[in-house]
Amino acid sequence: MSSVTIENLTKRFGGTVAVNDLSLYIADREFVVMVGPTGAGKTTTLRCVAGLEKPDNGTIRFGDEDMAGVSPAARDVAFVFQNYALYPRKTVFENVAFPLKPRGYTKVEIEVEVTRVTGMLRIDNLLDRLPSQLSGGEQQRVALGRAMVRTPRVFLMDEPLTNLDFQLRAQMRSELKRIQRELNITFFYVTNDQVEALSMGDRIAVLNEGRLQQVGTQDEVYDKPANLFVASFIGSTRMNFFKCAYNADKGTLFSAEDGWSLQATEEMRAGVQASSDPGNLILGIRPEDVQISSQAGDGNLEGQVYVVEPLGDRNIYDVTVGPNLLKIKTPATLVLDPGVQVSIRFDMSRAHLFDGVTEQALT
């Protein structure tokens, strides 16, 4: 078990900077998820930690120990990939036991370890099966078992759930989280799925174009996104954004083009002072922080229902407001038909204001 410190990591491939001056501390026994779109540099970061890539710059330490020059095998990490290569002609038991034999475990010790790990993963009833006789989720658990069986210092995982169907993925999310707690080992997990990041990580590191955008708990990255990228990337239904400007006399945010004006909160008024250009701002609001009503004049904006998307427990309303399409989450009980005129109210205390030039958060 070990903490992981990444300091000023830079990695280039030819002229492309894959990871740009990245620093991140992962505490001992912490579950950190690095999330970002394809090509953000997540996998490269992970491979540098594993020792599979050599950094151009920066240091990686496990505890106090500098990993420069330490071979991947000597780092004592377990690496689980998206494509879990199991040995097709070995049983589940033999696959899981595989890393133990060369490490000099006795037969009894192997038996004990495999039983412990497969029990935890709930595949102890499948020990005699071959991989071809297992479902995708079961195969993934065998791959995890093989990685877990020897208690590495750090667990590294590269999108291990990507190839599973969505029902299994949801199930494995909570399983992995439970397993990490039981194993009490440091997990560094990489994914492009923000749901996985929010749901599993003790902390989340958001990466884009090789640069770290924000590190924080779920609540921090969801409720206090540091910039426009994080705001738009995190959240299962994307945040709504509106270009606007600030009117200092009235204390309002407005869009002359779209014809609306909203009272700014005190926090926003303070934030505007630090902006590059009060005429170039972006207002962001999450779909669940907008209310919709069929009563005219009930809100501060008028719109028209474009599409209704039922999710079962809630509905998403897509509403046109001028040229913008706004997403609003409502209880499943609210029923409005496409084409209906609606009033919309923003919960401004939950809205976010961004600098239109730097794209950094102002609130």
Place this chain on the structure above:
Amino acid sequence: MAEIRIQDLTKVFPNGTVAVRDLSLDVADGELLVLLGPSGCGKTTTLRCVAGLETQTSGDIWIGDRIVNNLPPGERDIAFVFQFYALYPHLSAYDNIAFPLRATRVPKAEVDKRVRAIAETLRISHILRKRPQRLPSGEQQRVALGRAIIRRPQAFLMDEPLTNLDAALRVDMRVELKHLQHELGTTMLYVTHDQTEAMTMGNRIAVMNRGVLQQVGTPLEVYERPNTLFVAGFVGDPPMNLIPVELAGDGLRSDDGQQITLDAATADLIKAQQTGRELVLGIRAEDIRLTGSGNGGDLRAEIATRESLGDQTLYSVALNGQFVQVTTAPTVRFEPGEAVELHFDRSRIRVFDAATEQALV
């Protein structure tokens, strides 16, 4: 546009596999019906039989008032869309959308009218003269959608057309396609394995498994009142919680002996229909309320994990060797290991027969 009627359709492949078994299904004129199921359930085979790309072993397919069993695909007057193909880069958005009509010699004035109408519906009137590569990807996709749907066949058949798009674009296109279908009153049979796509897009959803139709209904009917264990476990994110129980007095008893009371009428209804002792209680994650101990809940259990989803929190609760999912507002806060009680909303409980897998109440 016209309705599609599938009557007693069976498709057996030469190797003996029964891909579709005795399936009957109507798609009403102007309806978007989603055929939903896991891979291998027979949904694409069904679609291909309607298109005429496969010949059914038995059963009839009607498009409008014609039986089309013996018509080749080209004479069925339907459009089959696999994906929204890349646009022609040297043509303007206008010419891209008009392309399928020009090939069929529709009069010029009519082409113009239809292109402008569809562009208006898709909110791309202002970019018709631009070339595709100058447009943001969302607008490019809307042009591609316009081109795919400008023809006026009797019906559209769509086979997972959004699968190859990235997640954000898929969500946007879902909205645009549904809007366009609604505005144009298009009859559409749409196949997907993605339950979110089915829920959000379909006027109705038909769920298939292993070649057999499980249930047809509006998204809310299928979500709230699944007819079979399969539908309960397949539709919804998270899927319905399914807890093994048996009838004991006027209530249900879980495997570890905890009792869930039911009203006498419900218990009688179960008694009258059940084929064996084993039952399954189905309840959605949002229909369970969590409290600390000593609050008279239905079941006592322990918090296993907490997953934040932003606007909701998803708890996994350990109950007798299985995990029950409960969603709460983000303000509800329990820690892993904490003892809790589960309170079930009685009006939202489903009970299934474990042997037949059919819903009893």
